[in-house]
Structure formats: C-alpha cells, structure tokens
Amino acid sequence: MAAVVKVEGLTKYYKGLNLPAVDNLSFEIEKGAIFGLLGPNGAGKTTTLSILSGLSSFQHGIVTVNGFSLPTAQKAFKKTIGVVPQEIALYPNLTLQENLFFFGRLYGLQAAELKTTIQTYLELLGLAAHRHRAIKTFSGGMQRRANLIAGILHRPELIFLDEPTVGIDVQSKAVILEYLKQLNAKGTTLIYTSHHLAEAERFCSHILILDHGKRIAAGTPQELITRTGQAGTLEELFLHLTGRSLRD
Amino acid sequence: MLNRMYAIIIKEIQILLRDKAGLAVLYLMPLILVFLMVFLQERSFNVLKEVEIPIVFADDDQGLIGKTLQQTLQENKLFQCTLIPDSVNRPVDYIAQKVASGSFKAGVYVPAQLTAQTKEILLSSSAVPARTVHLQLYFDPAVKQSFQQLVQSAIRETIAHAETRLVFMNMREQLSTFGPQVATLVALPDSAALSESMIPVEKSFVSKDKSEIVPNAVQHNIPSWSLFAMFFIVIPLAGSQIQERDEGTFKRLQALPVSYTELLLGKMAVYVLVCWTQFLAMLSIGVYIMPLLNMPALETGSHADALVLMVTVTALAAVGYGLMVGSIARTQQQASSFGSISVIIAAAIGGIWVPVFIMPEIMQTISLLSPLNWALNGFQEILLRGGAIRDVLPFIVALTLFFLFTLTLTLLKFRLRNH
Ligand SMILES: Nc1ncnc2c1ncn2[C@@H]1O[C@H](COP(=O)(O)OP(=O)(O)OP(=O)(O)O)[C@@H](O)[C@H]1O
Numbered sequence A: 001m002a003a004v005v006k007v008e009g010l011t012k013y014y015k016g017l018n019l020p021a022v023d024n025l026s027f028e029i030e031k032g033a034i035f036g037l038l039g040p041n042g043a044g045k046t047t048t049l050s051i052l053s054g055l056s057s058f059q060h061g062i063v064t065v066n067g068f069s070l071p072t073a074q075k076a077f078k079k080t081i082g083v084v085p086q087e088i089a090l091y092p093n094l095t096l097q098e099n100l101f102f103f104g105r106l107y108g109l110q111a112a113e114l115k116t117t118i119q120t121y122l123e124l125l126g127l128a129a130h131r132h133r134a135i136k137t138f139s140g141g142m143q144r145r146a147n148l149i150a151g152i153l154h155r156p157e158l159i160f161l162d163e164p165t166v167g168i169d170v171q172s173k174a175v176i177l178e179y180l181k182q183l184n185a186k187g188t189t190l191i192y193t194s195h196h197l198a199e200a201e202r203f204c205s206h207i208l209i210l211d212h213g214k215r216i217a218a219g220t221p222q223e224l225i226t227r228t229g230q231a232g233t234l235e236e237l238f239l240h241l242t243g244r245s246l247r248d
Numbered sequence B: 001m002l003n004r005m006y007a008i009i010i011k012e013i014q015i016l017l018r019d020k021a022g023l024a025v026l027y028l029m030p031l032i033l034v035f036l037m038v039f040l041q042e043r044s045f046n047v048l049k050e051v052e053i054p055i056v057f058a059d060d061d062q063g064l065i066g067k068t069l070q071q072t073l074q075e076n077k078l079f080q081c082t083l084i085p086d087s088v089n090r091p092v093d094y095i096a097q098k099v100a101s102g103s104f105k106a107g108v109y110v111p112a113q114l115t116a117q118t119k120e121i122l123l124s125s126s127a128v129p130a131r132t133v134h135l136q137l138y139f140d141p142a143v144k145q146s147f148q149q150l151v152q153s154a155i156r157e158t159i160a161h162a163e164t165r166l167v168f169m170n171m172r173e174q175l176s177t178f179g180p181q182v183a184t185l186v187a188l189p190d191s192a193a194l195s196e197s198m199i200p201v202e203k204s205f206v207s208k209d210k211s212e213i214v215p216n217a218v219q220h221n222i223p224s225w226s227l228f229a230m231f232f233i234v235i236p237l238a239g240s241q242i243q244e245r246d247e248g249t250f251k252r253l254q255a256l257p258v259s260y261t262e263l264l265l266g267k268m269a270v271y272v273l274v275c276w277t278q279f280l281a282m283l284s285i286g287v288y289i290m291p292l293l294n295m296p297a298l299e300t301g302s303h304a305d306a307l308v309l310m311v312t313v314t315a316l317a318a319v320g321y322g323l324m325v326g327s328i329a330r331t332q333q334q335a336s337s338f339g340s341i342s343v344i345i346a347a348a349i350g351g352i353w354v355p356v357f358i359m360p361e362i363m364q365t366i367s368l369l370s371p372l373n374w375a376l377n378g379f380q381e382i383l384l385r386g387g388a389i390r391d392v393l394p395f396i397v398a399l400t401l402f403f404l405f406t407l408t409l410t411l412l413k414f415r416l417r418n419h
C-alpha cells in the first residue's frame, strides 16, 4: 500500500508561543485508510490538519501529501485534496446553493457537471429541500452537512475532516458517517479528528493520539486497546495516556 | 481563471445585495448628504459668487445727470437696477420703504431740478447759488461697507462725467456768441469717451492657478459627496474581508485552487463597479434632479475621457484603502470605526465638507495630504474648468500611487499573517 501522507519530524511553533503546537511528529497514512487524529483540546490536531492541507507553514520536518512536497502553493495540489474545516466555513447570508456553486466553480467545475454533483450530494445528505435557504437559518446539523458537501464537491481522493460530527444530533451524525464510509469504500482516504472516542473506535482504521503536539500512541483501534491490556475501550485508554488534568 | 473570477464576482455581488445596512451606507447616505448640503450651503456659495446687488432707482430730474445715472446703474453688471413704477406718488418714501423692508439693498433718488441747479452752480461766475436739491442714497444697514462704497463710487463717477459734459456745454454756449462756426471748435465728449477715462488703464487677472473660480453649491457638493461615498466602501469592503476570516470561509478559500490575488481582483472589480454606480447616481442627481428643485444643474465639463479615468482611479484608491483597512483591522468594530472616522477626517481636511479655498492657509496646505482632496481637485478641474486628461494628470498619478501603496500593504499583511 502506498502512503498518501508522509510526515517526518514535523515541528510547528506559532508566533509568540514558546512551546510548539506540533512537536517532532512522524507518521504515515496509507491510501484507503480512515485515519483518526485524536487528542485533548489544544493537542495540535487542527494545526496538523492545517499543515497537511497546505494552509499552514511549519518550521521543521518533511511533509509529503499526494506526492507533493509541502509547503506548496500549487493549484494542482489543492485540487487533489478536500478540506472540511472545524468551523462552518460557509457564507451565512448566502443560500446553500449559492455557497455550493461558488466553491464548486472555484474548484474548476463546469456548470452542468456542478449542477448534477450538487443535486446528488444534497439528496444523499438530506438537504435537497433546503437549497434556497440562507445558511444562517440552518440548524447545527444541517450546517455540518452543508460544510461537508462544500469541501468534497470536486470528489477528491484525500479528504481532511476537522471534527465533522461535532455539536450535532445522532441522526445527522449517522448520515455523515455513513456517507463517509461509502466514500471510503470507493477508495477515498479520510483523515479525521474528533473528541468522540467511541465514534472513532468504530469509524477509524488507524488512530494517532496526540497530546501537547506529541505522538502518544498509534495503531489500529484494536491494537491500541489490546496493547495496553488494562483498558477496555479507547476512551479508558485515552484517559490513561493523557491523564486527567484540564487543558487550556 | 475566467470561471473563477466569474464565481468570485457573483459571490461578492450576492453578499453585497444581502447587506441592506451596507447598501444604505453606500447609496442612501450620500443621497441624503448631498441634498442636505446643497440646500444648506446654497446661500453661502452665492455670497462668495458676487451676486448682483438689487438697487431701486427713481429719476424726477429727467435731465442729464438723472439719465446718465440711470444708464450707468442699468449697464453695470454688479447691480440689478429696478425703476420705480410710474404710479408711485412719493418716490422718496417708496424707495425708503422698499430698502427698509429688505427688498432692495440700496435705493437712489434723483430729485427734480438736480441737473438744472448743478448747471447753474457750474455756470455762475460770481455768487454761487445755494444748493437746495440733493441726490439721495438709501442703504440697508446690514449691507457691507465695501458695497456701500461700490455704489457711491459708481455714482460719483457718473456725476463727475455729467459735470464735465456740462462744463463743455457751457463753453460751447459762450463761444457761440462769437458765431456758430466757432462753437463747433469745441467737440463735446460723449459719455462713453469720458467713462473710458483719459488715461487708459489695462486690467489683467493674475493668480497661480485657476482655482479662484468659485463653484456653486451643486458644483461643489455633487463631486464631494460622490467621492465621500466612494471612500465609504471601506466599511462593507473591509467588513467582508474580516467576516471571511471570522467565519472561516477565508480558510476554506485558501484550501481551494484559487490565489489570494484572484480573490482580491474579484473584490476589486465588484467594488470599483459599486463606486461607478455611486458616481453615476450622484451625477444624474446633479444634472437632472437639481434643476427641478430650482438649483443650478451640474456642469459636466467637456472631457468625458478625463472623467472616466478620474472616476476609475478614484474608485481604485477607495478600493485599495478598503482592502488595506480590512487586512489590518482585527475585528469588525475596529474596521468600521477606524474606517469611517478616517474617511470623515480625510474628507474634512480634503475640502469635502467646507471647500478648501475658504480654509485658512495652514489648512489649505494640510488638505494636500488627503486623497479625497486630490480626487476633488481632479473632479473640479474636469467638471468646472473643462479640464482634459493632461490637466488632471497629477491627481491621477497621485491616486494611482495611493492605490498601489494600499495594495502593497494588503499583500504584505497577507504574507505576514500566513507565515
Ligand atoms: N493561530 C494560532 N495562533 C497561535 N496559537 C495557536 C493558533 N492556533 C492554535 N494555536 C495553539 O496551538 C495549540 C494547538 O492548537 P490546535 O487548534 O491545533 O488544537 P486542537 O487539537 O485542534 O484543539 P481542539 O480540540 O480544541 O480543536 C494550542 O495551544 C493553541 O492555543
């Protein structure tokens, strides 16, 4: 299996902070994986995803994604990845359809193709009836689903998802995860962060646990649980590894 | 690239059209301001403009002095001379009452026998007869000293001419006793020759530039508030950038195969278009609506190419400023308070509220620092003085440099933010 993401000795300092947000991190992600990046608040999950998706610079390390050596400003690279940010990154005053047409056109999709793609996604994620409503009038779950669609209109082979299921009900969560599973079954690689450990345990093929920007543990969910022996679930393992102190 | 630009432009327009408050600031505010200021300032501008002084005139003399005086006052462009109606019985009272009521700034009454008596006095060789009739002037007490002197000197000059003529006429009369041939030896100077004065004086106006031309209220306020409104796009423009950063859409955009330059170009295209619509709206108000309200129509000059160029560079300068504020400010509040206050200050020192030519010397110098001043000067050069592109080139260059400066800062700030 070919690695689509290769990270070696990645270190990132934000300006004005003494401690690195990502600290000498190394890992590989194979094609077709569902890779879970887990860790407490402030562990460096979003920062790592930002770097991998070409949004953030870094000080040390070698990062290769889809064969592109980062950092790169190449549009060709950006076309190969899909990004679903932690925030609802849509224009609240525009309708769902206006948002999707805008982002779709920027991906270089032609009108006819875009129309059918949008139609398909809206039906799959249960938003077809709401396409002419402004995003700001959507419920949290609808916004999350819309946020997902906007990042994958161009059908990328590699998708970064930063907490795609945060703050939504069981129904929306199920729809999103089910759809992501379908994509994965067709060969799409998913890189995903979450605080729902039970969800991650079921959903991910591989897991990397971060704390303070450092790698704490890595492997398949089953490997991780059996390796430590004393924990029955990923959540227990997580607390065991990262401790009970509160994070900033 | 074209597909992407199209997408960005459509998106910016959609966002702008949803922002009702922003639209009100861009289109309604200048509309209200321009009407308000035109009507508030109409009088002030007229005072500056040397309007004709209304004078009421009555001549009971019907002699040389009365006739010459009437002719002078009627021909003088500084005065608007009205004769009292024939039906008036007591002209002195009528004039006094008209001036007192404010209908006229001054009144002139030439009593009967004025010419006859003056002739008598001039011709008397021995005992000078006492004057019994006087030329009577009436002034509105609110009238300025300089204006009173203007009326008096015009009258004094006319009387002097009339007296000179009377002296010549007298000489001819005396000489005619030696025979009619002799009398023609003295040519009677006509009043035109007299008023030309014996020693000709050549008059020319010199000033550093032509900026002494005083606009009227419409001519000042239409371009002023148009470009004030154009610079006010700083609020929605900076706002849209900050909102994109806050919402996270900016982050998404960075993950997309589109460059920051393309995003900026799209925003610029839309907001330059906004500036143009603002300008055209204000222009049509000046040309079509103002005359309907008994205001002078806006002069549009004779160089459309210069105007197009001027509006476009002004729009670019305004857009550049908006982009810069939007990239430097951290929050919406910062952007809108700093943006609006800075534009208001630049407008005040730039001569938008109060024209530069009535400012004190020091402020006139300071006004040169304001891009709104460069723009206003450019507009006035074209609209008021019929300037062509070469006449406004300095302003065009200055505004273009300002645009490039703000754009550079915007791009620099973007690079800094991302590294
Ligand atoms: N733009 C930034 N400037 C400065 N520091 C930042 C910035 N973004 C994140 N950090 C810091 O870097 C560290 C890692 O943050 P990051 O957002 O990557 O964590 P996270 O794992 O995604 O947390 P969460 O679960 O809360 O989303 C934190 O200490 C955070 O305060």
Ligand SMILES: [Mg+2]
Residues within 6 Å of the ligand: A045, A046, A047, A086, A162
């Ligand atoms: Mg995060």
